[in-house]
Amino acid sequence: MPDNKSPWGPKGGSGGKKNPWGGAGKPDRARPGANDASPDLENVIEGFKSRVRAGGGGGGRRGGRPSGPIEKFGPFGLVAGAAAVFLVLSMFYTVDQTERAVVLRFGEYVRTEGPGLKFKLPSPVETKIVMETEVVQQEEIGDSRGQSLMLTGDENIVDIDFTVLWRIKDLNNFIFNVDETRNAVRAVGESAMREIVGKNELEKIITTDRLNITISVRDLMQKTLDEYAAGVEVVEVQLQKADPPEGEVVAAFRDVVNAAQDAETVVNQATAIQNDLIPRARGEAAQIIQDAEAYKGRVVAEAKGEAERFRLIYQEYKAAPVVTRQRMYLETIEQLYENSDKIVLDEQAGSGMVPYLPLNQLQQKQGAN
Template identity: 65%
Template sequence: MPDNNSPWGPKGSGDKGGSPWGNGKKPGATGGPDRSPDLDNVIEGFKTRVRSGGPRRPNKGGGGGGAPNFSIGPFGPLGIAAVIGAVLLISTSVYTVDQTERALVLRFGDYVRTEGPGLKFKLPSPIETTYKQETEIIRKDAIGGNDASSLMLTGDENIVDIDFTVLWRISDLADYYFEVDDPAEAVRAVAESAMREVIGRNELEGIITTDRLAITTSVRDLMQDVLNEYKAGVRVVEVQLQKADAPDQGNVVDAFRDVVDAAQERETTINQATAVQNDVVPRARGDASEILQQAEGYRDSVIAEAKGEAERFNLIYEEYRQAPVVTRQRMYLETIEEVYAPAEKIILDSNDSGVVPYLPLDKLGANRPRGGQ
C-alpha cells in the first residue's frame, strides 16, 4: 500500500529512485512516461505531521522513507521560550557591588536609589538599569608642569611657577553622575582657579618660603566650597604643593635665590643676636638685682641705726629731765671712758705726800706705733 504520509507523494513498488521532481528516472530515459508529484498527498502529509507533533519515525522494517522525528517534548515551543525568558529575567535582576563601589539604580532612566556593597536585586532590564562606579579610591590630578597653567601672578605683582597635586574622591555618586557633565575636568578647572586666587592674595617671598602649608590648606577649602556649590559629589582630600619657584626666564631665578640667601642670613644674624641677648641680659639683670638688694640693705641698716640713735637720745633726754646733774655726770664719765679707753694712761695721786713722783719716760712711748709721733 502506498505511503501517503511522504511529503513527496506516493511511491510505486517498482519506483526505486523516488524524487520530488519526477518518477526517479532521468529525463529522456526509457521505461515509462514522466509523472509530476501528487500535491494533495504532500499537503495531507504535512497536516498529519503537524497534528502528531512532528514527522513520524519510519518503521524499522517497512519500506518508504520519511524525515526523522524532531519532537521537542511535552512543553512545546512556548515552554522553551518561557524557560529562556526566566533565565534572562534572573540574570538581569541580580547584580553585585564591590567594596570600593557604589551603584546607581535608574528606572526608565530616572534616578531611584544608590546601593552599597553586596548582592543586590532590581527590576529586570530595561525597566531598571545600574551604573557602578568606584567611590572609595583616591584619585590624583597633577596640575602645572611646563605649560602656561603653572605661571601665576602673586599679590605683589610677581610671577611664580606653581606645580601642585589634588587628591580627591567621590562622596555622592548621584550628584557626581547627574549634576556635572565632566566631574574630573571640573575638579581640574576648580583646582587651577582656586590656586590662582590664593596665590593672588599672597606675596612671592612667603609663597616660596614659609607659607606653603597655609596656601595648600586655603586652596583645599576654597575648592571644596566651590564644588559643593556645583553639587559635584566630590570631596577634596588634600592639595600638595610640589613646586613654588620663580620662573626660569632671564636672571629672575638668580635674583630670587639672592633674596632667599639674604633672608637666611638675616635669620642667622637674628638668631646670633638673640643668643647674645639671652646671655647678656640675664647677667645684667642679676647684677642690677644684686645692687638693688645691697642698696636696700644699706638703706635699712642706716634707717635702723638712725632710729636706734633717736630712740637712745629720747631715753637719755627723759633721764636727764628727771635728774640733770646725775645724767650730766654719767654722760661725762661715759665720754671720758670712750676717749681714753685706747690711750696710755698714767695715774698720779693727787694727795700732797711730799714724794716726787717718778715718771718712767722711756717706757711711756714703748707701746706707741712708730709712725705715730
C-alpha cells in the first residue's frame, strides 16, 4: 500500500511527484539522508525563487502586469536606446551669427555651413568644427627686442612695435592649409614689416610716412597669406611705436621731429594766409580791370557821339550857314540861361520911366539857391 504521507507524493507509479533530486518517486541514493530532509527545505527553495524573480530572472511578471524597463527590455536594450538618442541629438546643431562650421565626413572636408540650425549625419560619420570668423583678432608684434629692432633703407636701426588686426576669411583653408595659423600671421607680419622698413629711410619712418608704411605692410601681408591659402583677411596694421634706439640718438631725432612739425605748422599758416590774400587781390584786380573797361567804353562812346554830332552840324551849316549859326546861338543862350534868374527889359516899354528892379528878393533867392 503506498505511503501517502511522504512529502514527495506516493512512491512508485507514473503519477507520483518527481523527487527534487531527480528521481521519479525514488529517493536519491547519491545524497545520503535525502529522505530525512526537513519540510522547511521547501520554504527555503520558494524564498530563493522569490529573490530570483525580484532580481529580474523570474519570468518578468508580477501580479499579471509587466515589470520595469530593466525587466522589460533588459540592460542591453537600455544601452541601445541611450545610444540611439545620442546619435539623434548629434545630428542637429546651431551656428551663431559670428561663427561658421566646417563639416567633415570620415575626416574629409564636405562643406561649410553658415549661421542657423543645421543638420548632419550622425557621429562618427560626419563631424563638425565650429569657429568664430566674424570676430577681429589681433597680434602684438615687437614685444621682444629681437622683433622690434629693424634695419632701415639708409642703414639705421629703428625700434618698431605694431599690431595686426585680422579675421578668418575662409574657415576651410584656415583649418587645413596652414598649421598654427596664428603663428603664421605673426611671422608674415614681422617679415612684411622688415621688408617695408628696409625700403624706407629712418627720418620718414618716424615722421611723415607712418601711414604709408602700415598700408604697404597690410597689402604685402595679405598677398603673402593669399599665396599660402591661409584663409585669413588682414583688416588693419597699426604702428604703435617707431623710434630710434634708446640714448642720445632718441633725443636728437625727437628734436628733428619737433622741428619738422613746427615747420609744417608754419607752412600751413602761410598757406592759409596765401589762400586768403591771393583770391582777394585777384578779385580787386578783376574789379579794377572791369571798371577801366567800362570807363574806356563810355569815353569812346561819348567821343564818337560828339564827333558824329559835329559832323551832322557841319553838314547843316554847309547847307544853310545863316540859319545854322542862328540856331547854334539860340541853343547856346538857352543852355546858359536855363537855370539862372532872368530879368528882361524892353527898351521900348515906356520911355522916360525908371524901371523897378526887386534886388532884395533877387539876392535872397540867389542865396537860397
